[in-house]
Amino acid sequence: MKPERFRRVISAVLIVGVGISAALIAIGFVAALAIGWQGSLVGAGPFAAATTDFSNLPARLASLEPAAIVQLGLLTLLATPVARVAASVVGFTLEGDRLYAAITLAVLLILLTSIFVLR
Amino acid sequence: MTPGADIAIFAISAAAGLIGALAGVGGGILVIPTLTFGFGVDIHLAVGASIVSVIATSSGAAAAYVRDRMTDMRVGKLLELATTTGAVCGALLAAVVAPAFLYLLLGVVLLGTAAIQVARMGEESPPNDTPSPLAARLRLESSYPDRRLGREIPYSARRIPLGFVLMWIAGVVSGLLGIGSGVLKVLAMDGVMRLPMKVSSATSNFMIGVTAAASAGIYLGRGDVDPRIAAPVALGVLTGAIVGARLLGRVSNRAVRLIFLPVVIAVGLETIGRGLGFGL
Numbered sequence: 001m002k003p004e005r006f007r008r009v010i011s012a013v014l015i016v017g018v019g020i021s022a023a024l025i026a027i028g029f030v031a032a033l034a035i036g037w038q039g040s041l042v043g044a045g046p047f048a049a050a051t052t053d054f055s056n057l058p059a060r061l062a063s064l065e066p067a068a069i070v071q072l073g074l075l076t077l078l079a080t081p082v083a084r085v086a087a088s089v090v091g092f093t094l095e096g097d098r099l100y101a102a103i104t105l106a107v108l109l110i111l112l113t114s115i116f117v118l119r
Numbered sequence: 120m121t122p123g124a125d126i127a128i129f130a131i132s133a134a135a136g137l138i139g140a141l142a143g144v145g146g147g148i149l150v151i152p153t154l155t156f157g158f159g160v161d162i163h164l165a166v167g168a169s170i171v172s173v174i175a176t177s178s179g180a181a182a183a184y185v186r187d188r189m190t191d192m193r194v195g196k197l198l199e200l201a202t203t204t205g206a207v208c209g210a211l212l213a214a215v216v217a218p219a220f221l222y223l224l225l226g227v228v229l230l231g232t233a234a235i236q237v238a239r240m241g242e243e244s245p246p247n248d249t250p251s252p253l254a255a256r257l258r259l260e261s262s263y264p265d266r267r268l269g270r271e272i273p274y275s276a277r278r279i280p281l282g283f284v285l286m287w288i289a290g291v292v293s294g295l296l297g298i299g300s301g302v303l304k305v306l307a308m309d310g311v312m313r314l315p316m317k318v319s320s321a322t323s324n325f326m327i328g329v330t331a332a333a334s335a336g337i338y339l340g341r342g343d344v345d346p347r348i349a350a351p352v353a354l355g356v357l358t359g360a361i362v363g364a365r366l367l368g369r370v371s372n373r374a375v376r377l378i379f380l381p382v383v384i385a386v387g388l389e390t391i392g393r394g395l396g397f398g399l
Contacts, residue, residue, distance in 0.1 A: 008186065011183070022175065025353055052342040052344060070349070081178060100258075111329065
């Protein structure tokens with residue numbers, strides 16, 4: 001991959017990630033202003049747990065809880081730099097830059113460890 | 120949290136993002152004291168909200184810098200090894216460290232930031248001499264297009280091991296306090312590794328999001344990221360940062376620093392006061 005294209009891909013990953021997450025967080029926030037953080041946009045939300053609890057997200061999204069929509073946005077935001085690093089691993093590999101592909105892969109592993117292992 | 124408080128947090132975060140973007144720092148160091156002192160938010164939840172907003176602003180700004188070739192991706196990647204490990208250590212430490220210590224540390228970082236801003240009132244570009252063997256080996260020689268000078272400026276990194284250690288410390292501070300610690304990152308690249316100032320700022324911004332992501336996952340798993348606080352803070356800081364980035368070309372650096380300094384010094388002193396146990 002040409003460096004020029006590499007940079008454009010990285011830039012696009014960042015913009016799309018931040019855009020989607022900002023939209024989700026904004027929708028959830030406005031909904032919460034309207035109906036409160038414990039509410040649900042489709043009838044009574046049976047899952048309204050502590051807002052810091054990210055578990056059971058799909059079911060809570062299905063009942064359109066504002067807190068759950070914001071949580072999905074926050075997770076998307078967290079995933080954005082991870083996606084950017086993953087894209088860099090591919091980019092450096094395609095450029096034939098083994099040293100930096102390895103360094104970037106190490107950064108990716110540290111990120112994934114911190115997110116999935118160290119809790 | 121009442122709707123009034125939600126809106127107030129959004130507005131204050133927007134102001135912090137605006138000042139942060141103009142002054143070249145994330146809004147985090149201004150958001151955390153406001154949340155804890157102004158709204159009685161637990162410092163751990165404030166830190167959790169701040170770290171999330173740091174990812175948003177950094178990623179947004181980095182997108183533009185990467186496209187414009189201001190970011191050195193090799194330097195960034197190499198140093199991210201240091202900042203992410205540091206951030207993980209910092210985030211793990213934050214759970215066991217007393218809030219009083221966090222306040223003290225935040226206060227010291229704030230005053231340090233102010234001191235660096237004073238020192239930066241006038242700044243120049245680094246001298247250009249022969250690259251170190253390590254820089255050659257790691258291929259940390261590059262160039263960037265300087266719009267003001269209208270030509271490519273070549274540069275190479277030096278004192279890489281020392282820069283690496285400083286970056287690790289920046290990562291620890293970032294993980295502990297939920298801030299981007301961009302000032303420390305720029306200091307390591309510009310001051311120690313002698314990269315051009317513009318490259319240092321852009322690369323710092325590029326790295327901040329990844330550093331923050333390393334500790335944000337830990338905060339999230341621990342229940343320190345509360346959507347009720349993180350949503351208005353992230354949206355506010357992002358809005359402020361976008362507006363600030365647009366304004367940046369039109370405002371003089373001096374004017375920005377003259378607004379920023381008194382705020383940072385006041386908040387820094389107040390934070391240290393809290394840490395020492397004075398109810399200010």
